[in-house]
Amino acid sequence: MKICLIAEGSYPYVTGGVSSWIHSLMTAMPTTEFIIIAIAAERKQQGQFKYTLPENLIQVHEIFLDAHLEEHSKWGKRFNLSDAQKQNLFALVSGDQQVNWERLFEDIRNLPIQNVGEFLSSKDYYDMIEHLAKTNYSQVPYTELFWTVSSMILPLFLIIRGDVPKADLYHAVSTGYAGVIGALAKVIHQKPLLLTEHGIYSREREEEIIKANWVHGYFKDLWINYFYTLSSAIYSLADEVITLFDRNMQIQIELGCDPQKIRVIPNGVDVADFASISRTLPEDKIRIGAIVRVVPIKDIKMMLQMFALVERKLPNVELHIMGPFEEDLEYYEECLQLAETLHIKNAYFTGMVQIKDYLGNLDLLVLTSISEGQPLAILEGFACAIPFVCTNVGGCRELIEGTNDVFGPAGAIVPVMHYEEMAGQVIKLCEDGNLRKTYGQNGYERVAHLYTRSSFINSYKAIYAQCGGNTAWQESASNYESFTENKA
Template identity: 65%
Template sequence: MRICLIAEGSYPYVTGGVSSWIHGLMSSMKEHEFIIYAIGAETKQKGKFKYDLPSNLVEIKEIFLDEYLFEKKKWGKRYNLSSQQKESLISLLSSNHIVNWNDLFDLIRSKEFTSVGEFLTSKDYFDLVEHLGKNEYSQVPFTELFWTISSMLLPLLSTIRHEIPQADIYHAVSTGYAGVIGALAKHLHNKPLLLTEHGIYSREREEEIIKADWVKGYFKDLWINYFYTLSGSIYTAADQVITLFNRNKEIEVELGCPEEKIRIIPNGVEITDYQDLKSIPDDGVIRIGAIVRVVPIKDIKTMIQSFALVEKEIPNVELYIMGPVEEDPTYYNECLRMVDEMGIKHIIFTGMVQIKDYLGRIDFFLLTSISEGQPLAILEGLACAKPFVCTNVGGCKELLMGGPDDRYGQAGFITPVMHYEEIANNILKLCKDQKLREQFGQSGFERVKVNYKRNEFISSYRQLYQLLGGE
């Protein structure tokens, strides 16, 4: 069977998280061939893969959201769109319309659309923005509206025009642009479509836009509605939607995904992979670990603020932030300046490392994200019987506290997002109480050993592929 995995902003350009999940899935199913349809942000990423690709990965199709910058265009063309075609385009940007995605796909991929850039400099596009300005955004300066909508549509329309490789199953690992490509693949090839949603993509984009300086206040709702609209495309088209825990399922239903499509398959780890690790040094130093990419959504700045309070009270403490730093160099440099300006002595940014070289030496772990799915980093830590201090995002609470019928007990502390003082207080509790660390760690280990088995995770997807692909 040939399976096309559609990934946005992750594999094979970024390590950890969803990328590790994709790599592990392919590596565990040697009986199938895989295609990666990789959607990257910038063309400069082309060919810069962070993984040794598995032998059953037979093709990587790369597309980039900035490709439109290199298109030639001519101002003022007239496309003579029909009223139905105009409505399809308006529906993308209107909060009062339901998008007919198949009509939109046919329009954007038609012979008339030789260049996306040319369409967005056409008289028809001008008329479209004028209509929206008069009917929905009358208080917004027209010029700003024109260029804002252009920046929204350019990457989407360019993405829709790409060819989709032939496969037996299409499997998107997020909504957003990846979800649109999945819906397009279903429309073009009429093959089964599967979605696995780790975090809730549209909610994550909403959080980013609310905080973003580059989006003016009166455009924030426009951008937020747009990303919810994109995500709706695959909720409608997918044959099956997989999520990792019950709260995500509830949110998907709220966002319009039919409940009967949704199935929960949690992530898993192999406990035996984490035996015989290096032990904690007997030197009196408390070592805290964070397995995390240094990017804004992981909120490293709150982590730094929390640790600053801890270091003032406990001098023999170290924080190891383990993960790539090159994904957002500006943010990484801001974090370094913050550490320096606050006079923090014992934060170590390790960059990319072999996590198993550190896991056994860490006393407990820290995660301060503002959004998560079901973090593999937590499963890895708990597989080593290490407790956590985590923000209350995604499936973190369920991993540390268990569900309604859980019998294993607490495996760490859950805190509000960005509440650095409460995070620091919980870190201090674990620093000062070795027995509590051991108790929490054992509880987490038992929960993961029983409820989050890697072989069950792989088996569930193997069965699902066989069911959908008919092989």
């Protein structure tokens, strides 16, 4: 079986999180061939892989969203689109109606043009933007609307007109552009399509756009609706939709996904992989860790504000922020400046490191994200019996507090952006070694019993077998059925 995984903004350019999940999935199935469709923001990322690619990954098909900058054409053609074609295109840009994605794929791929810019310079496109301006944006500058919509749909149209490698099964690991490519692959090649949604992509884009300076206030809704519209492509065309925890499933249903398609398969780790980890430094300090990329959605600035309060209260504390910072150097510099402004003395940005080299010396872990799925960082920390203090995002509450299990709390949950409340919880744990030990052991037991790597891998083997018709995995399929029955 040849499986095509479709990833946006993650593997193999970025480490941790979804990328680690993809790498783990492929390495656990060495006899299965994989193709990666890797979507990145800029062409300068080409070939800049952060992973040693496994031997069963036979192709990396790279797509760059800035390729539209190379599109040039003359103005004024008319393609005489039908009323149905015009209505479907208008639904895409306005967010007022449902898009017929199969029709859209056919129309865009069959346009008699040399490049996408040629269509966006046409009279048909001009008419569509004029209609949008009159109906939805009569009070904003027309030229701004024109170029805003162009920048939205240029990358999308390039993706739709591009080649999609052949595979036996397509598996997108988010909605958005990855979801559109998955839906396109299903339509073109008539093969099964899966979606695994770690966080809710459209909600994450909404949070980013609300805070973004590059989007004028009167166009924020336009961009937000657009990303929700993109998500509808794979929600409507996927054969199976997999999510990591119950709350995400409810959101997917609210966003229009058929509940009959959705299964919950949590992430998992093998606690045996962490059994040899031990403390190598003296217990003269309380060492707080964060396994995290230094990017805005992880809200490192909140983490620093929290730690500033902790450091003022306690004399012997350190904060180790472990993860890459190259993804957003401007944000990283802002974090360094904030640490200096707050007079923080003992916070260290380690960059990319071997996390296992640090875990044994950490007393507690923190996560300050404004959006998450089901963080592997929490599972890895629990595998080392380290308690966590987290913001209330994604599946963090379920991991920390459990869902009607017998294991007890494994840390504390605080509201997003409430750094003072997080500081209070961190100080409480720093001052109480017995509580840290109890919470850490609770986390270990929860992961060891409910979030195992073997269950995670066997569940995906079973779904691949069922959707792709691979009879060699029938044992995995029966294991999966048993697993889902027990969960129910």
